[in-house]
Amino acid sequence: MRIVLVGPPGAGKGTQAAYLAENLAIPHISTGDLFRANISQGTDLGREAKSYMDAGELVPDEVTIGMAKERMSRPDATRGFLLDGFPRNLSQAESLDAMLKSEGMTLDAVLDLEVPEDEVVKRIAGRRICRNDSSHVFHVTYKAPKTEGVCDVCGGDLYQRDDDSEETVRKRLEVYHGQTEPIIDYYRGQGLVVTISALGPVTEVTGRAMEALGKKG
Structure with a gap:
């Protein structure tokens, strides 16, 4: 299956992508991994992306698409793939469609992970990271330390990252609503979207996703 995974920040896309890719025996292709791999390997696309990133600019869509195209052309992706974090906007979605069409391929499904906005804020703003070891x-709600502000593992101080603050999370949600949500309507017009609740235990969400994708297969 060729799948695009979408959902707001805090929906658990990375976790679900890993489980689904394993269950479906297809590679999980995330934009973050693509950028890191191309930059570390010094590819032409990686060097181009790095030049924009070093200048504090957004990497052009054509560079991201070029990386995705190269990754999707590898032998392990012949049975399909799961795209996570791409496409991120309508322009990228249209470019992806054109690229797939040129290769004689189409998407099978767009899996939309649905989470109420207040739950997204609660999930992200409640995270606390150990200063000694970020792993x-x-x-504060779902995995509270035995002693408030103290890491259970090493006794280090726990802190909230700046980008986990409620204000920052709500700004990220605004960007998601403005840029990424429109691709859901775009793909819905193609009959590709399956929406599931991303609330509950990870395994339950994965089960819902597999059932929904099974109906699209």
Whole structure:
């Protein structure tokens, strides 16, 4: 299957993408991974992307699409792929369609993870990170430390990242509503969208997603 995964920040896209890709035996292709891989390997696209990033500018769509096209052409993607974080806007969605059409391919489904806005804010703004080791992550509601402000693992101080503040989260949601949500209507017009609730345990959400995708397969 060729799938695009969409949803607001805090919907658990990265987690679900990993589970779904494993269950469907297709590669998980995330824009973050593409950028890191191309830059670290010093590819032409990676160098071009880095020049924009170093200048504090947005990387042009054609560079992102070029990276995605190269990744989707690899042998492990012949059975399909799951795109996470791309397309991010209507222009990228239209370019992706054109690229797939030129390769004789089409998308099979667009999986929309639905989460109420207040829950998104609660999920992200409640995160606390250990200053000693950023892999030690807690949550004031869902995974509270035994002692407030203290890491259970190493005793380090827990803090809230600046980009996890409620104000920043709401700004990110505004960007999502303005730029990314329109692609859902675009793909809905093609009959590709399946929307599921992303509330509840991770395994339950994965089960809902697999059932919804099964009906599209």
